[in-house]
Amino acid sequence: MKSIVKILVSFFVLLWTVSVKAEDGSRLWLRYETVSDPELLKTYRTQISGWRIEGNSPTMQIAAKELKQGLEGLLASPVTSVSDIKTGMIIAGTPESSSLIRSANLQEKLKGLGNEGYILLSTKIQGKEVFVITANKDTGVLYGVFHFLRLIQTQKSINKLDIINVPKTTLRILDHWDNLDRTVERGYAGFSLWDWQRLPEYISPVYKEYARANASIGINGTVLTNVNANALILNPDYLIKVAALANVFRPYGIRVYLTARFSAPIELGKLKTADPLDPEVIAWWKKKTEEIYRYIPDFGGFLVKANSEGQPGPQNYGRSHADGANMLADAVKPFGGIVMWRAFVYDNNVPDDRAKQAYNEFVPLDGKFRDNVLIQVKNGPIDFQPREPFHPLFGAMPKTPLMMEFQITQEYLGFATHLVYLAPLYQECLESDTWVNGKGSTVAKVIDGSLENHTISGLAGVTNIGNDRNWTGHPFAQANWYAFGRLAWDPFLGSDKIADDWIRMTFSNQKEFVDPIRDMMLNSRETTVQYMTPLGLHHIMGNGHHYGPGPWVDMGRADWTSVYYHKADSLGIGFERTAAGSGATGQYAAPVDKFYSDLSTCPENLLLWFHHLPWDYRMKSGKILWDELCFQYTAGVNSVIRMQEEWAKKQGMIDEDRFEEVKSLLSIQAKEAKWWRDACIAYFQQFSKRPVPEGLEKPEHSLDYYKNQRFYYVPGN
Numbered sequence: 001m002k003s004i005v006k007i008l009v010s011f012f013v014l015l016w017t018v019s020v021k022a023e024d025g026s027r028l029w030l031r032y033e034t035v036s037d038p039e040l041l042k043t044y045r046t047q048i049s050g051w052r053i054e055g056n057s058p059t060m061q062i063a064a065k066e067l068k069q070g071l072e073g074l075l076a077s078p079v080t081s082v083s084d085i086k087t088g089m090i091i092a093g094t095p096e097s098s099s100l101i102r103s104a105n106l107q108e109k110l111k112g113l114g115n116e117g118y119i120l121l122s123t124k125i126q127g128k129e130v131f132v133i134t135a136n137k138d139t140g141v142l143y144g145v146f147h148f149l150r151l152i153q154t155q156k157s158i159n160k161l162d163i164i165n166v167p168k169t170t171l172r173i174l175d176h177w178d179n180l181d182r183t184v185e186r187g188y189a190g191f192s193l194w195d196w197q198r199l200p201e202y203i204s205p206v207y208k209e210y211a212r213a214n215a216s217i218g219i220n221g222t223v224l225t226n227v228n229a230n231a232l233i234l235n236p237d238y239l240i241k242v243a244a245l246a247n248v249f250r251p252y253g254i255r256v257y258l259t260a261r262f263s264a265p266i267e268l269g270k271l272k273t274a275d276p277l278d279p280e281v282i283a284w285w286k287k288k289t290e291e292i293y294r295y296i297p298d299f300g301g302f303l304v305k306a307n308s309e310g311q312p313g314p315q316n317y318g319r320s321h322a323d324g325a326n327m328l329a330d331a332v333k334p335f336g337g338i339v340m341w342r343a344f345v346y347d348n349n350v351p352d353d354r355a356k357q358a359y360n361e362f363v364p365l366d367g368k369f370r371d372n373v374l375i376q377v378k379n380g381p382i383d384f385q386p387r388e389p390f391h392p393l394f395g396a397m398p399k400t401p402l403m404m405e406f407q408i409t410q411e412y413l414g415f416a417t418h419l420v421y422l423a424p425l426y427q428e429c430l431e432s433d434t435w436v437n438g439k440g441s442t443v444a445k446v447i448d449g450s451l452e453n454h455t456i457s458g459l460a461g462v463t464n465i466g467n468d469r470n471w472t473g474h475p476f477a478q479a480n481w482y483a484f485g486r487l488a489w490d491p492f493l494g495s496d497k498i499a500d501d502w503i504r505m506t507f508s509n510q511k512e513f514v515d516p517i518r519d520m521m522l523n524s525r526e527t528t529v530q531y532m533t534p535l536g537l538h539h540i541m542g543n544g545h546h547y548g549p550g551p552w553v554d555m556g557r558a559d560w561t562s563v564y565y566h567k568a569d570s571l572g573i574g575f576e577r578t579a580a581g582s583g584a585t586g587q588y589a590a591p592v593d594k595f596y597s598d599l600s601t602c603p604e605n606l607l608l609w610f611h612h613l614p615w616d617y618r619m620k621s622g623k624i625l626w627d628e629l630c631f632q633y634t635a636g637v638n639s640v641i642r643m644q645e646e647w648a649k650k651q652g653m654i655d656e657d658r659f660e661e662v663k664s665l666l667s668i669q670a671k672e673a674k675w676w677r678d679a680c681i682a683y684f685q686q687f688s689k690r691p692v693p694e695g696l697e698k699p700e701h702s703l704d705y706y707k708n709q710r711f712y713y714v715p716g717n
């Protein structure tokens with residue numbers, strides 16, 4: 001009888017969840033749906049008797065609101081804020097804000113937490129078993145509250161809590177490539193969130209929601225503007241708007257940064273030059289910076305793209321990147337600000353492999369930057385491709401803090417249409433061993449500062465957020481924002497664990513849903529590599545807008561063509577980057593150079609990145625290269641079809657809205673995966689002059705058909 005009642009209760013809870021509530025994705029991973037397992041729900045209800053936030057700062061008020069909203073939703077009962085200490089109470093505060101916390105004698109534990117770490121602890125206060133959420137600063141308490149709620153959201157035990165969590169990095173930043181007209185460069189989720197026209201008076205509720213979501217994953221900074229910068233943002237009429245945003249973000253522990261257009265002294269200051277060694281220019285930036293800090297006292301600092309893709313920079317005046325960065329660093333230093341100077345530099349007029357140019361430019365400058373400058377380096381040496389080896393700069397500038405730049409927006413991975421979980425891409429890079437200080441000198445240890453003992457460290461993610469109702473366009477693209485935040489906090493976390501948490505919070509805790517969808521997510525990046533750029537191919541997408549395949553692109557700047565990168569001809573395919581070619585492998589530490597250069601050790605998934613090989617080169621599978629290429633492309637398409645089949649089985653397990661949306665997007669993805677495969681095989685076949693292997697589908701159309709396709713108003717361009 002008891003079990004029949006249990007089944008009925010579960011059935012009605014499920015029915016209510018999937019059919020009554022419409023979901024538009026706007027609640028992200030902070031939905032706080034009632035715990036679906038009735039037994040567990042009962043347990044949580046018995047364990048938690050109430051809560052009390054000790055402190056009244058704006059941050060503590062946010063923590064209180066979150067705890068209330070979270071517990072009420074998750075436990076489906078009013079969990080009240082109470083003043084007397086009862087068993088099962090949650091007590092949150094800092095030693096400064098709370099005598100109760102002080103009485104718990106946590107001084108030793110709190111010592112190593114810094115300003116952002118926190119503790120979740122089951123302990124006794126006034127003789128009662130309680131849950132303590134504590135930190136040195138209020139922001140830490142807020143992070144702790146989100147963690148506590150996450151335990152319940154993901155249906156974990158809250159018995160005998162003893163969790164200490166400290167971020168491994170100091171800067172965890174979202175880079176918005178948002179323009180002042182609200183278009184977003186490489187943005188596929190609508191327009192910019194920042195409503196400049198109506199700021200500073202109108203404060204959209206979305207700003208708070210944005211800050212809350214970021215705080216829940218530990219993001220502590222946001223660069224509001226595009227690296228292809230507009231100097232106008234530095235004018236007082238914009239600064240007042242920036243200040244209004246900073247005021248909203250501050251209690252969530254988020255600082256605001258701006259991109260600095262290097263020629264601003266000319267454009268705004270009417271100076272004749274922007275030479276970083278010119279006294280008038282130095283004085284202009286100093287004054288401008290003082291002005292910014294008057295508006296935004298906790299302004300984080302500047303992000304700069306200089307002498308790259310047409311942006312102005314110190315080299316226009318015969319000065320180095322260090323000269324430019326240091327001039328700005330000196331201006332922000334008195335206020336505790338930093339400069340993030342990008343290493344994404346390459347020039348068509350430099351007669352060297354594009355993959356080598358940033359290293360050549362920056363390594364000689366190691367040790368020449370001020371201590372408040374970080375060099376922001378993209379994960380790979382070209383440009384956010386579906387697969388790249390790690391950037392050779394990681395580990396090569398030991399005296400300079402290097403910051404990771406990942407792309408969350410899917411410029412080269414199917415926009416906001418393809419389901420691609422990016423954490424495995426991030427993790428692959430972070431786990432790569434640079435070998436600079438011997439085995440185990442991973443990229444993660446370079447960027448968290450531990451390898452060379454840097455005190456500032458961090459990760460930046462080029463965000464995928466826009467004003468779409470669900471924030472990111474594709475419901476699963478939310479996972480990439482989420483995963484970036486979690487990895488920025490702890491670059492050693494596994495993508496599987498992150499996916500597991502995200503699915504449970506965003507969709508369902510049902511095992512039959514979680515397990516297969518986690519597997520689907522974990523495979524999705526490899527699938528995309530297979531149908532776009534298998535075996536180390538790269539940069540073969542459509543020209544300019546970067547939509548779809550374009551291996552035939554051969555016009556314009558050489559380093560913006562595809563033929564520059566794949567070098568396919570009748571003899572073979574691939575970019576020879578060993579000592580026999582461009583010598584790019586020589587930029588890595590000797591063991592890595594050897595690993596990539598030697599055909600017997602070079603991973604086949606990077607083969608054509610480092611080697612130019614004949615079409616009949618024998619692969620490990622025993623197939624010749626051409627056949628393997630066709631197999632890889634086909635495997636990618638087939639995997640998308642399997643994703644569709646897997647998703648179809650999930651009907652009824654989640655709300656109809658998001659189910660249908662993902663289903664539709666997967667069908668576009670399947671169509672586009674086939675397009676990639678057919679167009680690339682048709683193109684490369686003219687060089688290989690070999691048949692598509694027996695049993696594999698042939699391209700549906702002629703090469704000309706694919707080459708002649710035109711696309712208008714492609715987003716993000």
Ligand code: GCV
Nearest residue numbers: 177185186227228305344383
């Ligand atoms: C913001 C690539 C993108 C550009 C981007 C640039 C960069 O080239 O296509 O849109 O510009 O990277 O990272 O600066």
